[in-house]
Amino acid sequence: MLKTFKVTMASAMLCLSAFSYSQVVVVVNPANDASIDAKTVQRIFLGKEKKFSNGNAAIPINQTADNSVRAQFDESIVGRSSSQVSAYWSKLVFTGKGVPPEELSGDAAVIEAIANNPNAIGYVDAASVTDAVKTIPVN
Amino acid sequence: MKKYLLPISLMALSVSTAVNADVRINGFANFTAGMTTDESGLYGYDDSVDFSNGSLFALQISGDVNENVTATAQIVARGAENYEAEFEWAYLTYAINDTSSISAGRLRTPVFRYSSSLDVGYSYHWITAPRSVYNVPFNNFNGVRYDYSSYLGDWEVAFQLSLGEYNESVSGGSVEADELINLSLETTYESFKARIVAGRANNSFSQVLVDGAIANLAPLAPGLADDLALVDDQGVFLGLGLEYDNFDWFVSGELTSVETEDSFSPEDIAWYVTAGMRLGKWTPHLTYETRDGNQDFKFLDQVAAFPPEFQPGLMQAVAGLQGFFMEEFSMITVGLRYDFDTNVALKAEVSRYDNKIDNPADINTAEDTTLINISVNYVF
Numbered sequence: 001m002l003k004t005f006k007v008t009m010a011s012a013m014l015c016l017s018a019f020s021y022s023q024v025v026v027v028v029n030p031a032n033d034a035s036i037d038a039k040t041v042q043r044i045f046l047g048k049e050k051k052f053s054n055g056n057a058a059i060p061i062n063q064t065a066d067n068s069v070r071a072q073f074d075e076s077i078v079g080r081s082s083s084q085v086s087a088y089w090s091k092l093v094f095t096g097k098g099v100p101p102e103e104l105s106g107d108a109a110v111i112e113a114i115a116n117n118p119n120a121i122g123y124v125d126a127a128s129v130t131d132a133v134k135t136i137p138v139n
Numbered sequence: 140m141k142k143y144l145l146p147i148s149l150m151a152l153s154v155s156t157a158v159n160a161d162v163r164i165n166g167f168a169n170f171t172a173g174m175t176t177d178e179s180g181l182y183g184y185d186d187s188v189d190f191s192n193g194s195l196f197a198l199q200i201s202g203d204v205n206e207n208v209t210a211t212a213q214i215v216a217r218g219a220e221n222y223e224a225e226f227e228w229a230y231l232t233y234a235i236n237d238t239s240s241i242s243a244g245r246l247r248t249p250v251f252r253y254s255s256s257l258d259v260g261y262s263y264h265w266i267t268a269p270r271s272v273y274n275v276p277f278n279n280f281n282g283v284r285y286d287y288s289s290y291l292g293d294w295e296v297a298f299q300l301s302l303g304e305y306n307e308s309v310s311g312g313s314v315e316a317d318e319l320i321n322l323s324l325e326t327t328y329e330s331f332k333a334r335i336v337a338g339r340a341n342n343s344f345s346q347v348l349v350d351g352a353i354a355n356l357a358p359l360a361p362g363l364a365d366d367l368a369l370v371d372d373q374g375v376f377l378g379l380g381l382e383y384d385n386f387d388w389f390v391s392g393e394l395t396s397v398e399t400e401d402s403f404s405p406e407d408i409a410w411y412v413t414a415g416m417r418l419g420k421w422t423p424h425l426t427y428e429t430r431d432g433n434q435d436f437k438f439l440d441q442v443a444a445f446p447p448e449f450q451p452g453l454m455q456a457v458a459g460l461q462g463f464f465m466e467e468f469s470m471i472t473v474g475l476r477y478d479f480d481t482n483v484a485l486k487a488e489v490s491r492y493d494n495k496i497d498n499p500a501d502i503n504t505a506e507d508t509t510l511i512n513i514s515v516n517y518v519f
Contacts, residue, residue, distance in 0.1 A: 048288075048295065050237045065481045080386050083420070083478035090518045091262045093165050094199060095247065095255035096211040096232055097286070 024072045025126045027111065027133040029118040032056075036121070038138040042078055044121060046088065047098040052119075060101035061113050061122035067105060073123045077138060162202040169260040170194050171218075171267075171514040179506035181492050182270065183219060191218030193267060193512065195258060197227070207234045215258060227258070227279065238289040248280045249299040249323045250336055252380045252393055260516035264424050264476050266486050267512070269411040271430035271470065272395055276307035276314045277340070277376070280321075295327040304340075310464070312346025316374070325380075332391075334380035342399055344369040349403070349460065356456050363441050363453070367460060369402035390414040403460045407432040415476075422476040433467035433496050467495040486514045 026041050028034075034052035043049035044058045052058050063070040065082055074082045092098030104110050107128035114120045115132035129135055171193030173184045183192040195218060201211040208231060215227040230244025247255055251273060256262040282303015289296055304317040321338035349369075357364040375398050382391035391413055398406040408431045415424030442453045474488035490510040 043290075048290075081417070081419075081478070082481045083484070084386065084417070086481040086518070087262050087484075090167065090259050091256040093518075094167060094197075094213065094259045094262075096201060096209065096228075096230070096242070097255075099163065 023125055023127075024069050024076060024123050025129060026077070026121065026123050026136040026138050027114055027129065028121050028136060029114055030132075030134045031118045032121075032134065036136045036138070038077055041121070041136070041138055045078055045101060046085075047092060047100070057119050058121055059117060059119045061110055061120050062101040062103045063107075063110060063123070064103045064105045067107075069107070069123065069125050077123070162200065164198065164200050165519065166196070166198045167259045167261060167516070167518045168194075168196045169258075169266075169514055169516050171260075171512055173510060173512040175508045175510050177506060177508040179508055181505045181508050181510050184510060191222075193514065194218035196222070197258060204231070208232065209234070238287055240286045242284045242286070243282070245279060245281050246284050246301070246303075248277050248301055248305075248319075248321055248338075249284070250275070250277065250321065250338065250376065250378060251395070252332075252334055252382065252391070254278060259518065260486070260514060261482070261484050261518045264413075264415055264422050264486075265426065265472070265474060266488050266514040269393075269413070269426060269428040269470075269472075271409045271428040271468070272393055272411055275376075275397060276309040277305055277316065277319070277338075279307075280305040280319055282319065293328060297323075297325040297327075299323045301338075309344075310346060312344055312349065314342060314344050316340040316342045321376070330383050330385040332380075332382040332384070334378070334382075334393075336376070336378040336380075338376040340374050341371050342369060342374040342402075343371055344402075344404070348463075352456060352460050356453075359449070360441075360445065360453060363438060363457065366401060366438055366441065367403045367457065369399055369404055372399050372401045374399040386417060388414070388416045403437075403464065405432045405434040405461060405465050407466075420478040422478075424474050424476070426472040426474070427469065428472075429469035431467050433465045436461050465496065469493050469495065482518045484516045486512075486516065488512045488514075 032052065034054040034056065040049060045060050050058060071082050074080060074085050078085055089100040093100065104113060107124035110122040110124050111128065111130055111133050114122050172188055172190050173193055174188045175181050175184050175186055178186050195215055197213060197215040199211065199213045201209055203209050210231050211228065212226060213228040214224050216222040216224040226245065228245050228247060230242045230246050232240050232242040234240045249255060253263055253268045257268055257273060257278065260266060280301060280303040282301060284299060284301045287298040301319065301321040303319050305319065306313065306315050317340065319338065319340040323334065323336040325332065325334040353364050353368045378393060378395040380393040383389060392411060394410040396406060396408050409429065411426055411428035413424060413426040415422050436458050438457055442450055442457055445453055470490050470492045472488055472490040474486060477485045479485050492505065492508050492510060494505060494507055
């Protein structure tokens, strides 16, 4: 009984981790033809890169901290916890060196903003993706 | 504080009237409590709990003047100065392109790794950045700064050139410096960061006791008095910083030297090494820091050139003045940071201060003691 339970738990956790890893996807406007990889996304969201590979301005759109997809994005793509990302931006903000990405709440708001702006780049839960945006495979 | 209420409310008014103008208001605050285990005290703390010494509240207002020009003002009220609000920085930045910008006004001097965000406790793991390195009078300057940052492949490179002047209160007196030139170069490759910095300025230092001692010496030994005096003498600053941070753990250090050779002021060599781990919301860390400004007396050869009957008196003046400013101490800090939220951190630290020279006349150094601090750091 205990053994079965353990196996079930292990496979459940496996599913869960695989699920949560693929949950967050990077999205851009369908008109955006730039080549974008994980490093580009990281640099854009840390304010270190201001343009896409095709020379167009890149406008990152963040999600507010109360959305779980934000923590997943920060950890899997930016490579740090949301607190560390916030500490990083506090350094830039209070030295006048940068303005953190605009924050929207929820996947629907992000998708709408990206659909309306060819320069925008954001991330949402894979389940929320619609035809209005293009998914970028970065993982 | 009161006199700034009007400009702030005017700014707030202009924010609400000019809806489309991109005006950003951010702020940060540190509320720090601290005490030492001994009566002798340290860094403004003593054996009763103090809430103001390490506390501050700051507001930053920045607005885009046009597409390329941004205006920024930072107003800081420090508990150590009775929360009297002061313009810490006020400057205009012109973005030349995506990699270069020029700022002019009152700015932070980019001398150390954490100089730029020194007051923003939230931005680093300590409650206070190591004082042995960071307590210098040239953290802010008035002038012009050129910033460049870009990528060379996977290497991130940042370069800053600052030109200007500064006036600060220090050691019971005041420093005036002009013709400041400061260059810093920082490179980041994956988890590694290296930083070098070099600066110079023409310094003058004035303090009642020092000015008096030099004035007394001048009639007898004008050359020696001139050498001892810190008036329009070149001060040189050099620094090196290294860091490894893979976000699960980090280790970093900085080594600096500050010297005004042609003066009574001893050369100060200071360094620290810090390391910590990030365990979810917890960051335990350990820091060792030291400052060595306990050097051989300068100008003794000049004293030796005087007739023997004058030497004891001159020696007393020359050694006394230099000894007055010599210091040598180290401090070990054990601390813990807890990320309460994405804009709030709670911190606790215990530091052991070890004074290595026994000089009761020394104004810079304190007795051995243990300093305990707790702090809440907030950004908005």
